[in-house]
Amino acid sequence: MRYLSFVHNGVSRYGCVVGGDSLCDLGRRTGLPDLKSHIATYFDSLGKEADLEADFHLAEVLLQPVMPNPEKVICVAVNYREGDYPSPDEPKYPVVFTRFANAQAGHEVPLIKPDVSDKFDYEGELAVIIGRSGHRIAETDALGHIAGYTCFNDGSVRDWQKHSSQFTPGKNFLQTAGFGPWMVSADEIPDPSGLDLSTRVNGELRQSTNTRRMMFSIPWLISYLSQFTKLEPGDVIVTGTPKGFGSSLQPPRFLQVGDVVEVEITGIGVLRNTVAAEMRI
Template sequence: MNYASFRLGAQVIYGVVQGESLHRLDTLPGLPPTLKALLPRLAEGFRPDLSAAPVLPLAGLTYLPPVPDPGKVLCVATNFHEAGKEAPAYPLVFTRFAESLTGHDQPLRKPAASERFDYEGEVALIIGKPGHRIPRERAQSHIAGYALFNDGSVRDWQKHSTQFTPGKNFWESGAFGPWMVSRDSVPDLSALVLRTRVNGVVKQQVALSTMIFDPAWLIAYMSSFTPLAPGDVIVTGTPSGFGATRKPPEFLAPGDLVEVEVPGLGLLRNRVVQDGAEPR
């Protein structure tokens, strides 16, 4: 099932997306008011009965990140084997804040502070079952589902020091969605292929089977130094082909359309807009 969060007027709602409709779950008796609160049950294999769920057309709803308020977003830098390049012993890990993310079909903000705004197509793991020091062989059971992610990166700010935080956290510079696909709907994540397109042209393409650090390894590693909670997100890294690696480099400009797609997980689409420089 595809679970998504939306804004409807002043409300944040969630439900199951089927075709062009949302089967709304937040109003059903016995179900919590947010998708984040439902994640522990989903990780245990719960599937809601949609027969009594109010049905809304997607038109008129505003996509939010599947989990609009993650406690932690832990990201991995490049995480795919490349010919002639030695794989690292450990991943480079950095964090993003919730305010740096936007939903599907929402503007992706190019900061006024930089002309080096880049894209990175990735897959995100959404944690449903809490745990600390999780053994690798039990890691899959802690996943509620999977989503797509565009780790929008402001490269010059990223390189101000050895710490990535500034370049990865400009307001609404990254995207997350369009929904969370429940774990039981994805028999084998490694069998899927990730593609990132800019203005319809494929810029990144990789088999997820070529990850250096697979999801179970990442969960075991991350949970070694921090407890994982429902709603936490682990972003599994990007392949080569992003703008800074191209010759000459290709950075995003206002009007560009970025699409991250994995058949079986969906398509995350955002158009780049110029963000202002005035105080907010």
């Protein structure tokens, strides 16, 4: 099942895709305010909803970030090896940072290029959405805490990211990351370790990998992160990017106004955002 958050006639709602191009407004049926509440309440039955009818067409709504109000967005830096096998110089632990909720944008919503930088970059990633709370989760139990998966473009302002050893400034400019288009429930992706991931800029392939090449697997990440924080329904874990992001190229190729960035993942779909100039009021 594909779940999403959207705005219709100025009202924030949530629902699921039915019939390929229509939406069922689940909030009308449950009385719950948002997708985070739905996941927490109906975790055990996600993907099993029945008797769903269309309320809106996808073309009628504005898609929000899949999870507009997460308690936590925890991100992992570069997390892919180039081949299928470990190398001796791989790190023991990942670099971890956080993003704020207002730094995200939904599918087909513009990404804002900050006017204080010309080093706006893309990072195609798989994002995991937590469905069952847990603290000190065993790696063997980790997949049982996942509600679903989605695409993420961890838009990064590289010069601000490198002002110090802490990534926070460069990862949290307003509306710089794409997050969507929807969450595919975990029952449709029982094993997330074999998904193809690609990123295109203006149709040109820039990143291409498979999640089996992660240095830190999704179960390992969930277990590791839950050692220091309690994971809650609606929390988002962004699992890292492969080579090919703009600042890693020679010469570097940063995003410009009008560029179209697409992140595609097997079994999920395509997240698409166009880069727009910052508008100051």
